[in-house]
Amino acid sequence: MATQRILDFIATRRPDGPCMVLDLDVVRENYRAFEKALPDSRIFYAVKANPAPEVLKLLADMGSSFDTASVAEIEMALDAGATPSRISFGNTIKKERDIARAYQLGIRLFAVDCEAEVEKVARSAPGSRVFCRVLTDGEGAEWPLSRKFGCVPSMAVGVLRHAYSLGLDAYGVSFHVGSQQTDLSAWDRALGDAEMVFKTLADEGIVLKMVNMGGGFPTRYLKDVPQAEAYGQAIFGYLRKHFGNTLPETIIEPGRGMVGNAGVVKTEVVLISKKSEDDDKRWIYLDIGKFGGLAETMDEAIRYKIVTPRDGDELAPCVLAGPTCDSADVLYEKTPYPLPLSLTIGDEILIEGTGAYTTTYSAVAFNGFEPLRSYVI
Amino acid sequence: MATQRILDFIATRRPDGPCMVLDLDVVRENYRAFEKALPDSRIFYAVKANPAPEVLKLLADMGSSFDTASVAEIEMALDAGATPSRISFGNTIKKERDIARAYQLGIRLFAVDCEAEVEKVARSAPGSRVFCRVLTDGEGAEWPLSRKFGCVPSMAVGVLRHAYSLGLDAYGVSFHVGSQQTDLSAWDRALGDAEMVFKTLADEGIVLKMVNMGGGFPTRYLKDVPQAEAYGQAIFGYLRKHFGNTLPETIIEPGRGMVGNAGVVKTEVVLISKKSEDDDKRWIYLDIGKFGGLAETMDEAIRYKIVTPRDGDELAPCVLAGPTCDSADVLYEKTPYPLPLSLTIGDEILIEGTGAYTTTYSAVAFNGFEPLRSYVI
Incomplete structure (x- = not known):
């Protein structure tokens, strides 16, 4: 759960790039x-x-x-x-x-x-x-x-x-x-x-x-x-x-x-696309993925709760993927994740329950991306 | 393939801990x-x-x-x-x-x-x-x-x-x-x-x-x-x-x-054990695993060639695993890897063809282990 302290920190400090904030x-x-x-x-x-x-x-x-x-x-x-x-x-x-x-x-x-x-x-x-x-x-x-x-x-x-x-x-x-x-x-x-x-x-x-x-x-x-x-x-x-x-x-x-429940990952929607004109689901690409700290999505074992600024709007299933050029860097595909249809590139979203096994799992420099930043408040 | 230059480097410099040497x-x-x-x-x-x-x-x-x-x-x-x-x-x-x-x-x-x-x-x-x-x-x-x-x-x-x-x-x-x-x-x-x-x-x-x-x-x-x-x-x-x-x-x-073929990972056998008295295969634990740079063994997709100082001795199938306290940190289990029965704790082994997608995939600090060191020679 994103506590008020975490929400205030993100709103005030406006950290650039993906990060994990822990209360x-x-x-x-x-x-x-x-x-x-x-x-x-x-x-x-x-x-x-x-x-x-x-x-x-x-x-x-x-x-x-x-x-x-x-x-x-x-x-x-x-x-x-x-x-x-x-x-x-x-x-x-x-x-x-x-x-x-x-x-x-x-x-x-x-x-x-x-x-x-x-x-x-x-x-x-x-x-x-x-x-x-x-x-x-x-x-x-x-x-x-x-x-x-x-x-x-x-x-x-x-x-x-x-x-x-x-x-x-x-x-x-x-x-x-x-x-x-x-x-x-x-x-x-x-x-x-x-x-x-x-x-x-x-x-x-x-x-x-x-x-x-x-x-x-x-x-x-x-x-x-x-x-x-x-x-x-x-x-x-x-x-x-x-x-x-x-x-x-x-x-x-x-x-x-x-x-686990003390931390929240703040991430950003980098791209929303489809693979063909008649694709029945959107692909949503975030600035964090399997190699940026969310390794526990491997085999879609853990399904984190995602909070978006458009919650309440109509939902539709999405494939959720990370930002690297690695084709294995996909978070949820077998069981697509329902997210608001109104979600837009640039939206900031929160991935809850990510205080454990994220910051240290992060790759040291894969694709040139820096490891997940962490703020403990 | 470990080139003579790589073998000489490892023999002369004796780097401590797992590392990747690239020629x-x-x-x-x-x-x-x-x-x-x-x-x-x-x-x-x-x-x-x-x-x-x-x-x-x-x-x-x-x-x-x-x-x-x-x-x-x-x-x-x-x-x-x-x-x-x-x-x-x-x-x-x-x-x-x-x-x-x-x-x-x-x-x-x-x-x-x-x-x-x-x-x-x-x-x-x-x-x-x-x-x-x-x-x-x-x-x-x-x-x-x-x-x-x-x-x-x-x-x-x-x-x-x-x-x-x-x-x-x-x-x-x-x-x-x-x-x-x-x-x-x-x-x-x-x-x-x-x-x-x-x-x-x-x-x-x-x-x-x-x-x-x-x-x-x-x-x-x-x-x-x-x-x-x-x-x-x-x-x-x-x-x-x-x-x-x-x-x-x-x-x-x-x-x-x-x-890929320019690099070799040098690793060490940390432990050899069985899970029960009548276990038909050994578990061999190395000081490098999925989170130390060998992420591409995910789903056992890539099977690296392994060279040991006991090659030529009788082989038997092994489960090969990494050193972290993460139970997913297993390299080869579905298809066990044949390794010499004479392999001993402390033996240094080489994992060939590891010049690509290893050093940067490495976790930044998972379990306190430092990222894979790299020597370019």
Whole structure:
């Protein structure tokens, strides 16, 4: 949603070219909503969603911890004021020299999903805590995850056993139910898997302590989704169901859920055309596309809400595309987007819910276009 | 192909992290091959393929002209020493203020594909030459183009007529047969369409002069493709077939064909793992992926040739993935890539044919990873 502050900023500052404007007040509200919804979970903000220093500083001041994907993100979280104990190196794919660098910086919590990664951590970050990522099926997610991260639960038992045998602190398991997950039962299944790993290892005397429930908390796009509170209650219920009275420590890693709805992309209609005299839909070209920050429109997975100055006028379906000379730079074509027939070249339009996974996805210089500018207000 | 100069550079300089190394000698050879193959065509290098200043300088010195997608690319071509008469603004999607800026910089050749764009050019670059892009079917291309650019031939007639009526120089037509086009008859069909537009307008007294045959000239990936000479001969034949003895001026716009095989990405194996004890393939994670410059592996469209230090050892299929925490950052999964079973974490591997559409596609800071470094030697 474009807040009044965002609308005022765009109206007053008149930034030239496409940009993303993010309202910190919304991030603050989101953080408080997560705290309220899951009061017993530690919040590790997924820095990759939006690493703007202002966002990290706000969240660090509010007490957030940070889930990081690289040494650069660890350094950003430290710069924002987080202590090393509030930072996890959550990428399961790490160069051993990056693990060593993170260890030097004080990081003691690492994600793994196979024995080879455990061995790197044991060598270069001895004694650290590790949690093993478990594969989930991703059913119900708008942006389902591939099998890239994690291993099956039975293998996770072996990975954590190996960590224990190498002197690491076999600390827990993690999962991720998929981005924009709207089916709450996905957490039920994943927590059931986690409990199996806990129980199997406990029988061997290895006591896990933590369940990292990842992200997947949806931001509002076009559809109405259950609020953070509903998620919290349901997840708490599943924790009780699987772990009874000995609840593990829990971590959540919201990224999109923390910043997605706080940001709005301002873009401009560059061209409106048809491909033939009898074409039944218009092509509308914007000054931002797949390579300018909207990479998540890949396969039309995410359908952002678009606000135009002509809303209320008669609608007709459009193919929406970006400004580059790349023919793959098309946002919505399989499912054309209904936009006002009165829309005109030069109109400024807003793409809502774009606070996450936009600025950093942007190509560095494709077609000579500069990366997406970002204003944090 | 990794040339000896590239291999020596990597061995001597030992660049840390993923990088793309490009050998200018190969670019020089490619330019000469295009000159030789199509001696009567002007070569407009598609700057977007690789805008490295050294590449632009070399090509400007050799007499190349430049196809540009943005004002920034126009400025790069000018900086490299090209005169404005050797630069076309080849993007059909242009802000009117960018057309005005290009006109100020001396540019007088613009691509269009609809009447609205013609009107922008007529207002902001009066009297300039315009060429209208015609849609082709893209059949036979490895990376077929969408319908994003161009209009049907019958509509192109109207677009150029409109340009003429607004005082522009209705200069010609352009087409693009799709990237990595290996079916020569694609040029036959496109030139037939072009001739129809020429003839229809000639009957009204509007004499077009130029056919811009775009790019699509393949670089060598895994498959053997006809050489530039074969392409040239075939295209010349089709020109004669359709235009007889009054051949138009012709332009070609090689991008990938000029620089693709001149570059090699050096990357490192970060992790090798399986998802379960009985997984039938390994997952191999590199320090470069879809967001680090290999965006063209999207939908596994382009299959780069990979060279490892263990070539010759027994092969087995692998899923190949990038280093980010993004689950879409997988290069080859639907068709697993056969790689040596002996491959080891830390091994340096080369991804060949990556001189085009890599460095500028790279995300600006996704997951905290820096954009792909580039060394032009």
